[in-house]
Amino acid sequence: MSEQRYPWPAGAATGVGSLPGTDPGEALRVVFGELPDLPYLPELPDRGPGAELLGRTAGLLVELPVELYAARWRLAARPGRDLRRTRDLLERDLDELVEVADGYTGVLKVAAGGPLTLAAGLELPSGGAVLADPGAVRDLTTSLAEGIAAHVAAVSARVPGASVLVQLDEPSLPAVLAGRVRTASGLGTYRPVPVGDATESLRTVLSAAGVPALVHCCAADVPVGLLRAAGAVAVAVDTALLPGDPAGLDAWGEALDAGLGLFAGAVPATASRGADAAAADAVRDFWHRLGLSPAQLPEQVVLTQACGLVGAGPEQARAALRYAVDAARRVADEPDRT
Numbered sequence: 001m002s003e004q005r006y007p008w009p010a011g012a013a014t015g016v017g018s019l020p021g022t023d024p025g026e027a028l029r030v031v032f033g034e035l036p037d038l039p040y041l042p043e044l045p046d047r048g049p050g051a052e053l054l055g056r057t058a059g060l061l062v063e064l065p066v067e068l069y070a071a072r073w074r075l076a077a078r079p080g081r082d083l084r085r086t087r088d089l090l091e092r093d094l095d096e097l098v099e100v101a102d103g104y105t106g107v108l109k110v111a112a113g114g115p116l117t118l119a120a121g122l123e124l125p126s127g128g129a130v131l132a133d134p135g136a137v138r139d140l141t142t143s144l145a146e147g148i149a150a151h152v153a154a155v156s157a158r159v160p161g162a163s164v165l166v167q168l169d170e171p172s173l174p175a176v177l178a179g180r181v182r183t184a185s186g187l188g189t190y191r192p193v194p195v196g197d198a199t200e201s202l203r204t205v206l207s208a209a210g211v212p213a214l215v216h217c218c219a220a221d222v223p224v225g226l227l228r229a230a231g232a233v234a235v236a237v238d239t240a241l242l243p244g245d246p247a248g249l250d251a252w253g254e255a256l257d258a259g260l261g262l263f264a265g266a267v268p269a270t271a272s273r274g275a276d277a278a279a280a281d282a283v284r285d286f287w288h289r290l291g292l293s294p295a296q297l298p299e300q301v302v303l304t305q306a307c308g309l310v311g312a313g314p315e316q317a318r319a320a321l322r323y324a325v326d327a328a329r330r331v332a333d334e335p336d337r338t
Helices: 024-034 053-058 081-100 115-121 134-158 173-178 195-208 224-229 246-257 275-289 294-300 314-333
Strands: 066-069 072-075 107-113 163-169 213-216 234-238 261-267 301-305
Touching: 024 081, 024 314, 053 066, 053 072, 053 081, 053 107, 053 115, 066 081, 081 134, 107 115, 107 134, 115 134, 115 173, 115 195, 134 163, 134 195, 163 195, 173 195, 195 213, 195 224, 213 261, 224 234, 224 246, 261 275, 261 314, 275 294, 275 301, 275 314, 294 301, 294 314, 301 314
Parallel strands: 107 163, 163 213, 213 234, 234 261, 261 301
Antiparallel strands: 066 072
16 A cells, blocks of 8 residues: 555545534534545634634734734733634634544644734734734744644644644735735725745744644635745645646646645535535646646645535535535546546
8 A cells, every 4th residue: 555645545535624614513413424535623703703714813813812802903012802702713723623533533724824924914013014024024923833733733632643734825916915904094005015025934934833734725716836845744725716727737737747736615605405526527627728637636625615504504504515515526437537
């Protein structure tokens, strides 16, 4: 038997991050029931501030307290009620995880926002995004790296048989690189972050995790070369936004041929009958256009939804998870079908 090359099982499917609802125990039971090969710790933004991506991640920061001000998260002088609520929500999730994942011994995915998206969304005490201050971005990156490491340790302690896989969500990364992040007034934009600085920020957090880590970016212009250089084991994308032009295909072909994993978001959040077949066909077609070996497809690619499922109804969310599993099985059974 050949040695497993990737930290996830061949023919796997998983979820992106968010689910509808406010009950973490029920959400975890859905995830572990529908995604037996690669479950994840879901986010439940319907619970309010501190349960969404930015607040949940800000709660992981070490020695950088945060607070809500005018419905926006900002760095604060000292810990307060908002930070306590954020951390209490995550602690409840982890307590429920102990119950639902008792005895689990497979791969378990956990997610947090990445340093560039956090810098774009989190404000300085004096106003303006952290992104405006390179020194503050470096401090934020260091703090997040420590927080991610602690979060991985906390999950590992609660589910000792699991192999943790980290997902960093970086939806704002392309805008940060291109200088498209707008100031609070909406009249200006922040200066672009140099590619080298962005790569180093991501590398710092990815390496600090101490376990395999991927980056999820739901934009059209995913900087796949940068993410590979930063040490990501895989990139998660909405497959509908993957490039069709030769230059874009070349960049993806080079990265995937070198072994980068792909979490292919090919199942719509509001998937209907036949979504599994359509998703499998879309992934096979992209792989074929890149000229990559079909035999490698089931090992290297994980099927997911195109985006989070918080906007879907409970049954729709379950169906989207199920369709991803069915699509992954189709790919595993017939990787070279075109």
